[in-house]
Every structure is written in C-alpha cells, then in structure tokens.
Amino acid sequence: MITLSGARSRVRADLGLRDSSLLQDADLTDWLQEASDLVATETLWFRTTETMGTTAGTKEYALPTPAAARCIQIEEIHYDNRPLCPVTLEQLLQLDPYYRRAGNGTPDYYYARGGGGFGLHYTPSVTDVDILLVTLVAKPPLVTADTETFYIPHGLERGLLIYAKKLASEKDIFGEGARRAALYDQQWREFMLMAKKQVGATSERSSPVMGETALYDSRWRSPYRKGDPP
Numbered sequence: 662m663i664t665l666s667g668a669r670s671r672v673r674a675d676l677g678l679r680d681s682s683l684l685q686d687a688d689l690t691d692w693l694q695e696a697s698d699l700v701a702t703e704t705l706w707f708r709t710t711e712t713m714g715t716t717a718g719t720k721e722y723a724l725p726t727p728a729a730a731r732c733i734q735i736e737e738i739h740y741d742n743r744p745l746c747p748v749t750l751e752q753l754l755q756l757d758p759y760y761r762r763a764g765n766g767t768p769d770y771y772y773a774r775g776g777g778g779f780g781l782h783y784t785p786s787v788t789d790v791d792i793l794l795v796t797l798v799a800k801p802p803l804v805t806a807d808t809e810t811f812y813i814p815h816g817l818e819r820g821l822l823i824y825a826k827k828l829a830s831e832k833d834i835f836g837e838g839a840r841r842a843a844l845y846d847q848q849w850r851e852f853m854l855m856a857k858k859q860v861g862a863t864s865e866r867s868s869p870v871m872g873e874t875a876l877y878d879s880r881w882r883s884p885y886r887k888g889d890p891p
Contacts, residue, residue, distance in 0.1 A: 663818045666807035668693050672825045676841070684829055694803060696824035697811050701800045702733060703853055704860040706814050709797050714790035715740075718765060721780040730799035735779060738771045739794040745771045745781070753782060814860060820852045 663671070669689040673679045701707045711725040724732050738745045748770045753760050756770075765786035772780050785792075801812030811821060827845035830838035 662810035662813070662815075663821070664808055664810050665690060665693065665804050668811070668821055668825070671822055672829060675822070675826060676829055677837075678829075683833055688832070689825055689829075690805075692825040692828045693811065693821050695828075696821045697804070697813055698800050699824070700813060700817060700820060700853075700856055704814075704857050705733065705798045706860045707799050707801045707812065708736065709799050711795045711797060712791045713793040713795055715781070715785035715788065715792055717786055717788045718784060720761065720782070720784040721774055721778055723778045724776075725795055725797065727797075727799075729802050730797065733798045733800060734776075735771075735773070736796040736798050738779070738796070740768050740781070740785075741789075741792050742794075745769065748772050748782075757782070814856075816859065817852075817856050820849070820856060823848045823852055 669686060670679075672689055672693075673681075673684055676684075678684055707730065709727060709730045711727045713722065713725055715722075724735070726732065737747075745768055748756070750772055753770065753772055757763055760782050763783055766783035768781040768783055768785060770782045772782065774780055804811050811818065813821065823845055827842065827849050830841040830845055832838065834842060
C-alpha cells in the first residue's frame with residue numbers, strides 16, 4: 662500500500678515536477694483523498710459497523726457518524742442481534758397504512774429517511790444504548806499523516822496517482838499540462854471501469870441494501886414473521 666508522502670513524491674516524479682512550486686503538498690493531499698473518496702463512492706467497497714441505541718417511543722434516528730468513516734448508506738441493521746428487514750416507505754404503507762400509530766414493540770423492519778436517517782417499525786419499546794448494530798457503506802477514514810497508507814482495495818492504488826496527475830495537469834493547463842490532461846482523464850475513466858469490475862467480482866452481494874430496487878423483492882418480509890429461530 663502507498664503512503665501519503667510516497668504518493669505525493671510519485672506524482673511529482675511522473676510529471677517531472679519534483680523541483681517545481683506548482684504542486685503544493687496541500688493540493689496533492691486533497692487530490693489523493695478525493696480520489697480515494699470517489700473510488701469508495703463509485704464501488705461501495707468500504708464497510709464499517711456502528712453500535713447505536715434506541716429510545717422508547719422514538720421511531721426515527723439520524724444516521725451514525727463514526728469518526729473512522731463517513732456514511733454513504735446503510736447496508737443492514739440488527740436489533741438485539743436480530744436482522745431487520747429493509748422496506749421502502751411504499752412497502753411499509755402497504756404493510757401497515759397506519760404504521761406511525763401502530764404502537765411500540767420489537768422492530769421487524771427498517772426504512773430509509775432520505776440520506777440522513779432511518780426509521781424502525783415497530784417503534785422500539787425499550788431504551789437501550791447499544792441494542793442496534795448498523796453496518797454502513799462508507800467513505801474510508803481521511804489520511805493526514807505522511808506515513809499513513811491509503812484505504813483502497815489492493816491493486817487499485819494506481820488510481821489515486823492517476824487522479825492526482827489528472828488534476829495537476831489541469832492546474833498546469835496553460836503549460837505542459839495541456840498535453841497531458843486528456844491522457845490522464847482517459848486513464849481515470851478506464852481505471853474506474855476496471856475498479857468497479859474488480860470490486861463487483863469479489864462482492865458478497867449483488868447490490869447494497871438501501872435503495873428502491875436494492876434487494877427489495879419477494880423476500881422483503883421479515884424473516885421472523887412466523888417466529889424467531891430456535
């Protein structure tokens with residue numbers, strides 16, 4: 662894996678700008694981190710978990726904001742070690758048109774509330790600080806120290822360098838960068854296609870849970886509808 666300082670040095674070397682003041686450390690760090698975020702957002706490769714609590718009588722909750730990652734979407738939620746079934750609001754209304762008046766109990770389902778939160782049905786009847794386990798698709802932690810390595814799937818490190826060289830060339834668009842910008846732009850497009858294929862080939866699921874069409878098929882009803890497993 663490549664370190665932050667190593668990536669900055671490699672970009673400068675590839676562009677023949679080791680001794681140039683054109684490329685500042687801050688610029689290169691921002692570009693490399695942006696590339697890491699783009700790979701995570703486009704491929705959905707990074708996962709993390711967060712323990713959360715519930716409040717009796719409270720139906721909806723803000724998405725967790727763990728320090729180690731930045732949430733893109735929810736993949737799954739467990740309540741008291743039981744997996745909850747994802748539903749859309751439309752499906753929830755079909756299941757129970759008066760879901761907000763259904764009273765409190767043990768949740769069987771969760772639903773997304775825009776990009777900032779989720780709701781539970783039934784509304785939890787207990788207050789418990791660690792009863793929820795939320796699995797997130799997220800952007801990986803920011804890399805700030807020179808000796809830190811980037812969070813990126815093995816074999817995809819070169820994409821960080823391509824993206825940084827692309828933006829560096831655009832910054833130098835009235836100089837030598839004018840001849841390189843199109844080349845690196847094409848390389849970045851090709852890299853992203855390859856990255857999606859690589860991550861997709863090793864993914865444990867065909868699609869993430871959240872979304873109108875993601876895993877919402879005939880299996881959407883709660884697995885515990887006919888009773889909990891032994």
